[in-house]
Amino acid sequence: xxxxxxxxxxxxxxxxxxxxxxxxxxxxxxxxxxxxxxxxxxxxxxxxxxxxxxxxxxxxxxxxxxxxxxxxxxxxxxxxxxxxxxxxxxxxxxxxxxxxxxxxxxxxxxxxxxxxxxxxxxxxxxxxxxxxxxxxxxxxxxxxxxxxxxxxxxxxxxxxxxxxxxxxxxxxxxxxxxxxxxxxxxxxxxxxxxxxxxxxxxxxxxxxxxxxxxxxxxxxxxxxxxxxxxxxxxxxxxxxxxxxxxxxxxxxxxxxxxxxxxxxxxxxxxxxxxxxxxxxxxxxxxxxxxxxxxxxxxxxxxxxxxxxxxxxxxxxxxxxxxxxxxxxxxxxxxxxxxxxxxxxxxxxxxxxxxxxxxxxxxxxxxxxxxxxxxxxxxxxxxxxxxxxxxxxxxxxxxxxxxxxxxxxxxxxxxxxxx
Amino acid sequence: xxxxxxxxxxxxxxxxxxxxxxxxxxxxxxxxxxxxxxxxxxxxxxxxxxxxxxxxxxxxxxxxxxxxxxxxxxxxxxxxxxxxxxxxxxxxxxxxxxxxxxxxxxxxxxxxxxxxxxxxxxxxxxxxxxxxxxxxxxxxxxxxxxxxxxxxxxxxxxxxxxxxxxxxxxxxxxxxxxxxxxxxxxxxxxxxxxxxxxxxxxxxxxxxxxxxxxxxxxxxxxxxxxxxxxxxxxxxxxxxxxxxxxxxxxxxxxxxxxxxxxxxxxxxxxxxxxxxxxxxxxxxxxxxxxxxxxxxxxxxxxxxxxxxxxxxxxxxxxxxxxxxxxxxxxxxxxxxxxxxxxxxxxxxxxxxxxxxxxxxxxxxxxxxxx
Numbered sequence: 001x002x003x004x005x006x007x008x009x010x011x012x013x014x015x016x017x018x019x020x021x022x023x024x025x026x027x028x029x030x031x032x033x034x035x036x037x038x039x040x041x042x043x044x045x046x047x048x049x050x051x052x053x054x055x056x057x058x059x060x061x062x063x064x065x066x067x068x069x070x071x072x073x074x075x076x077x078x079x080x081x082x083x084x085x086x087x088x089x090x091x092x093x094x095x096x097x098x099x100x101x102x103x104x105x106x107x108x109x110x111x112x113x114x115x116x117x118x119x120x121x122x123x124x125x126x127x128x129x130x131x132x133x134x135x136x137x138x139x140x141x142x143x144x145x146x147x148x149x150x151x152x153x154x155x156x157x158x159x160x161x162x163x164x165x166x167x168x169x170x171x172x173x174x175x176x177x178x179x180x181x182x183x184x185x186x187x188x189x190x191x192x193x194x195x196x197x198x199x200x201x202x203x204x205x206x207x208x209x210x211x212x213x214x215x216x217x218x219x220x221x222x223x224x225x226x227x228x229x230x231x232x233x234x235x236x237x238x239x240x241x242x243x244x245x246x247x248x249x250x251x252x253x254x255x256x257x258x259x260x261x262x263x264x265x266x267x268x269x270x271x272x273x274x275x276x277x278x279x280x281x282x283x284x285x286x287x288x289x290x291x292x293x294x295x296x297x298x299x300x301x302x303x304x305x306x307x308x309x310x311x312x313x314x315x316x317x318x319x320x321x322x323x324x325x326x327x328x329x330x331x332x333x334x335x336x337x338x339x340x341x342x343x344x345x346x347x348x349x350x351x352x353x354x355x356x357x358x359x360x361x362x363x364x365x366x367x368x369x370x371x372x373x374x375x376x377x378x379x380x381x382x383x384x385x386x387x388x389x390x391x392x393x394x395x396x397x398x399x400x401x402x403x404x405x406x407x408x409x410x411x412x413x414x415x416x417x418x
Numbered sequence: 419x420x421x422x423x424x425x426x427x428x429x430x431x432x433x434x435x436x437x438x439x440x441x442x443x444x445x446x447x448x449x450x451x452x453x454x455x456x457x458x459x460x461x462x463x464x465x466x467x468x469x470x471x472x473x474x475x476x477x478x479x480x481x482x483x484x485x486x487x488x489x490x491x492x493x494x495x496x497x498x499x500x501x502x503x504x505x506x507x508x509x510x511x512x513x514x515x516x517x518x519x520x521x522x523x524x525x526x527x528x529x530x531x532x533x534x535x536x537x538x539x540x541x542x543x544x545x546x547x548x549x550x551x552x553x554x555x556x557x558x559x560x561x562x563x564x565x566x567x568x569x570x571x572x573x574x575x576x577x578x579x580x581x582x583x584x585x586x587x588x589x590x591x592x593x594x595x596x597x598x599x600x601x602x603x604x605x606x607x608x609x610x611x612x613x614x615x616x617x618x619x620x621x622x623x624x625x626x627x628x629x630x631x632x633x634x635x636x637x638x639x640x641x642x643x644x645x646x647x648x649x650x651x652x653x654x655x656x657x658x659x660x661x662x663x664x665x666x667x668x669x670x671x672x673x674x675x676x677x678x679x680x681x682x683x684x685x686x687x688x689x690x691x692x693x694x695x696x697x698x699x700x701x702x703x704x705x706x707x708x709x710x711x712x713x714x715x716x717x718x719x720x721x722x723x724x725x726x727x728x729x730x731x732x733x734x735x736x737x738x739x740x741x742x743x744x745x746x747x748x749x750x751x752x753x754x755x756x757x758x759x760x761x762x763x764x765x766x767x768x769x770x771x772x773x774x775x776x777x778x779x780x781x782x783x784x785x786x787x788x
Contacts, residue, residue: 150532150533150689150691154682154683161680165514168513169514173513306674310695310699311517311523311706314517314518315516315517315518316518323514327679330679331678331679338679
């Protein structure tokens with residue numbers, strides 16, 4: 001398969017033990033990495049050194065192109081000097097830093113394009129298929145997605161389910177290209193031997209702007225430790241062309257024995273497999289620690305019953321795909337909110353899986369209007385449960401009026417009635 | 419979902435902005451040509467096909483300047499073929515598009531067929547509503563609606579496989595047009611599926627069918643092959659087969675299916691791919707577990723909206739002169755003499771409330787490859 005050939009070319013970066021072990025765990029060294037440009041004020045003589053070619057693959061017409069293995073893209077990095085670990089810092093002036101770096105990056109890209117542009121027919125480009133690649137010291141996985149016409153909703157923007165599907169795809173592809181895929185689900189070979197699987201317990205998504213049909217989004221994902229026995233996976237979704245951050249997401253995973261269904265500590269041999277891949281950055285989304293309440297028939301204002309999985313909702317294990325829960329949660333969100341507002345933030349706690357024969361109900365309560373000083377924002381609480389009572393997912397969503405932009409440019413909207 | 423949505427005039431402009439030719443360059447254009455100019459390109463003194471080809475060639479020969487073209491076009495990996503008469507695009511199968519068989523679901527395939535159909539229409543300057551509403555059609559409030567969809571899959575692609583889909587359209591009778599597709603596995607070059615669909619023209623206000631007038635025909639036929647080109651050229655092929663209506667009592671059913679928010683297009687109609695999922699809902703589990711869908715044919719009769727509740731009914735297709743093949747004491751399907759592992763079923767989707775037919779279908783199933 002074309003895809004396998006391309007991903008196998010990435011192994012030279014990640015599986016080289018020397019480059020991984022010699023990385024220093026330097027926290028907060030001030031360097032920030034975006035789009036493959038590394039600013040290393042400490043490494044050079046105090047000036048910003050932009051290494052456009054080390055990390056960023058050549059771009060054609062703004063498109064990120066992965067050169068075929070013949071042209072030796074991955075091996076350049078393995079052979080060059082080992083760069084120190086860098087971290088994504090959540091600086092207070094993130095947006096300013098982002099703008100500066102985007103400008104530098106685009107300038108470097110233009111220069112690079114002039115130097116090394118080769119006419120390529122579209123069918124020779126590999127990464128635009130969306131296979132993705134490891135970037136940045138072998139710890140971050142990056143993949144591009146073009147938004148297809150069937151992935152957008154009624155307002156012509158990508159649905160939240162589409163965004164979460166992309167997150168899921170990059171997570172699996174990251175595991176695959178980092179050699180961590182023992183089975184189809186990110187379980188390492190060591191985990192498979194011990195019947196252990198990763199189970200997601202918590203997910204937070206913040207959407208600053210939804211991509212529209214025809215946009216190309218770039219999804220970066222990496223993993224870090226979460227406590228002693230958990231793992232956190234973060235995602236950063238940006239507009240591939242402009243670099244604007246569209247979505248940030250963070251998820252927490254725990255290890256479970258798939259036979260006993262009991263939570264498990266991370267065994268030493270598995271720790272050895274996965275720790276080299278941990279980035280150990282700060283979470284890309286500030287953790288929302290507020291307790292998620294459990295709704296019931298008396299506290300929920302909206303209930304939608306009789307939800308049943310279709311064949312296409314099931315994954316290869318015949319469990320309902322996690323992303324489908326989001327669609328069901330939204331089924332009971334009042335249409336008035338969905339039509340006039342867009343989902344800007346979501347926190348989910350996963351409790352239990354469900355399968356083909358489950359019958360579910362979705363409950364929603366509107367818990368706040370005009371929160372956080374933002375006029376027109378609405379907050380909802382959600383519960384997705386089996387009709388016989390077991391909880392599947394608890395959630396909280398925040399909604400902002402459509403056409404209200406992020407980064408402080410809120411339009412004046414009339415007060416919305418809940 | 420942006421599927422079979424009936425766009426208004428502003429959408430045409432938006433679609434044309436994204437048109438491949440919008441950023442093109444060459445003797446007929448300047449750098450940032452207006453979207454409208456893309457369509458007028460085909461109305462210059464060149465014949466429409468020659469104009470299309472010359473624009474296309476300009477795109478190919480002046481690549482540095484094509485930075486101004488939309489990024490999505492660059493990455494879309496699709497384009498008109500050299501003769502301008504069909505459109506090809508590559509897709510990679512994503513992990514969430516794969517079902518219980520570890521292969522792409524039929525819904526994924528149907529979504530990709532629609533995606534490439536829409537991209538074809540957009541690349542020739544028509545709006546993205548599933549086929550192509552040409553400028554004249556939009557003036558007259560005419561839209562295409564699907565009458566029949568027929569898909570055959572010989573080998574389902576797996577996660578991260580890359581497939582290439584070629585599509586083209588043609589005239590069909592006085593009120594119809596057809597769109598055909600061929601699906602190929604890029605790695606092996608083999609044909610993994612074929613599909614054809616028949617569309618009729620309807621007035622979107624009166625919802626009545628209408629004949630394809632000559633000026634509309636002219637507008638889109640320039641982009642269609644002159645000689646008939648069929649995805650199913652063989653005689654008496656299954657895409658032409660009449661589908662009988664399933665009569666009560668039916669053997670299998672799944673009642674009370676409701677559209678989800680994600681199933682609705684911009685006009686609050688259920689999109690075509692959702693019907694495929696509903697048809698399969700009433701398939702017996704023993705077939706789903708052991709067989710994979712080889713062929714599906716759907717005749718669309720009536721649209722479905724957000725608050726409709728639908729019943730899905732399935733029964734074996736009875737073929738004259740064949741034996742009844744018993745399994746576990748109950749007749750599940752008629753096996754064809756020459757293919758003991760193939761099962762054929764008839765389907766019906768109807769409104770729960772009054773039994774009105776929404777669509778009827780026919781499926782063939784083959785044993786899963788080991």
